[in-house]
Amino acid sequence: MFAHVDINNCYVSCEVLFQPQLKGRVIVVLSNNDGCVIARSNEAKAIGIKMADAEFMVRKNLSEHNAVIFSSNYPLYADMSARLMNNLARYTYTLMVYSIDEAFMALGNIHSLNLEEHAATISREVMQNTGLSITIGIGPTFSLAKMANKAAKRQKRDYLVLDTEEKINAIVEDFPIEDVWGVGLAYFNKLLESGIKTAGDFRRCKADWVRQQMTVQGWRLHQELWGKPCNVIRDVAERSKGIESSQSFNTYQTTLEAIEEAVCMHAATVALKLRQQNSMALNITVYLRTNKHNVKHDQYYPSLTVKVPFAANSNHAFTRVCLQALRAIWQPGFNYLKTGVRATGIVPAGEVQCNLFTGYDHSREQRLASLIDELNVRYGRGTVRIAAEGYEKKWVMKQEYLSQQYTTKWQDIIVTK
Structure with missing residues (x-):
């Protein structure tokens, strides 16, 4: 016998848990850049709000019902x-x-x-x-x-x-x-x-x-x-078909430099996720997207998949490959709205095939990645990062309705009196 367990209205439940006065209200949680609805309370479902509804299309309905709106608070x-x-x-x-x-x-x-x-x-x-x-x-x-x-x-x-x-x-x-x-x-x-x-x-x-x-x-x-099991419980590394990090920009991006910073950040995120599950990737895909809903702009949806010489999960290896792929697909003159990095060909970290005829120092890359992880755990994520990720990010996503990070930031912890 198997049990399937899930959280009821997950993102909404997490928000209401720390703001119980909102129980019974129409509540929605929006996706990156507050673009579309990705979670709804039962009350929001009752007034006809559907999953993936664009925020601007349901804005009037939400306003008429005095809805509570949240931006995605993924750390929470x-x-x-x-x-x-x-x-x-x-x-x-x-x-x-x-x-x-x-x-x-x-x-x-x-x-x-x-x-x-x-x-x-x-x-x-x-x-x-x-x-x-x-x-x-x-x-x-x-x-x-x-x-x-x-x-x-x-x-x-x-x-x-x-x-x-x-x-x-x-x-x-x-x-x-x-x-x-x-x-x-x-x-x-x-x-x-x-x-x-x-x-x-x-x-x-x-x-x-x-x-x-x-x-x-x-x-x-x-x-x-018919009651005949054909699926089995597997480890995360065994069942992973791919790991992806992507994000829409808060405004259109037209310069290569800004998009390079975003791609490097996504590359580091994917590499970290691979290390956390003790696995590596053989293929890396970088893609760009314009806004398909804006018919006034020219459309361009390029992507490029690169097979890395050796399975990798380090920030340095991913950043090098992703920047090369981005520069190969980049075309000026377009208003880019989104970019992302995807890793596929996931293999366990202990099953990496090396090559006698190259100077690639696999153990050094792993030691360096481990040191970066240790420093970021001790002093906060992003304390040590690749310089190509930039310092002042102009492309950060729009989060006008972001709640507090009640359980992951000291300054946001609820204080009782």
Whole structure:
């Protein structure tokens, strides 16, 4: 058995936790540069605010309902996520952090475990220890656990356990196929053309037809809906398909120098994430974006993927490669709105293939990266960084509604009297 756990309205919940007077209000959290809605309270959902709605398009609706607006406060959300994961780890022998607000827990080998009581205990004690409201879905496969979680939310329950064939059939039969984990827009349209509207309809399809129409991924989903596990809990490094850092500018950028600073900052962020999970990358992609919504401007969406000579995770190695890639795709005369760096070809740090015929000093790069990390942990992130990242960043993102970093900055800690 597996449990799927996620935080209800994650970003909104983190904000309300420290401002409880906002409970019951229409609340939204905006993306980078306050561009679009990425989290909503139940009250915001009720007035028709949708995920990814552009802020300027829903501004009037939010104003009419006296909405509370927050800019994304990622340090706060990441810290609260870590607290949740640390609490969840107490209740399982294997935990897989799937995203900032959700995780899978293995429960199958815990002797004499009453799943209903276990789920109730987790929900109650996580609320007590972190203040976060969570929903738990439990089932014999990842897909059924995820489905149980969604069903529990629709039934306004804290948890739902699918531990019998009767319970599974009751949920699967009428569950909308578009809400099944792993069914994207392309698969949804294809299934709809075949008259498949629910998970129950999909489950009744022949396995050979599913594999032919939806490849092996669709076949695995089909098997999981029948209670046959096809997914396993893996380490972060094993399951990572890519690590990315990107950010929109607060104003259009037209000079190469400003964008170079941003790319170097993203390169350092990606390198740090790789080191934190003890892995390295073989490929690095740098890309630029203009504003596709502004039809008055010329559009340009270049990207370049570079295969590095040796798997790397150091700031120096990433910065060199990313600057070369950026200068290769840069074209003057465009109004750039966004840039980013993506690392793919993730491998464990202990499995790096070196070369006898080059002078690349892998151990020196690792020692230098470790020293930078130690100094930044001791004195604050960004204390030591590559000079190419710049000092005064003119391209920092717009955050007009940013809340305090209650748990990660001394000056923002709440003071009681």
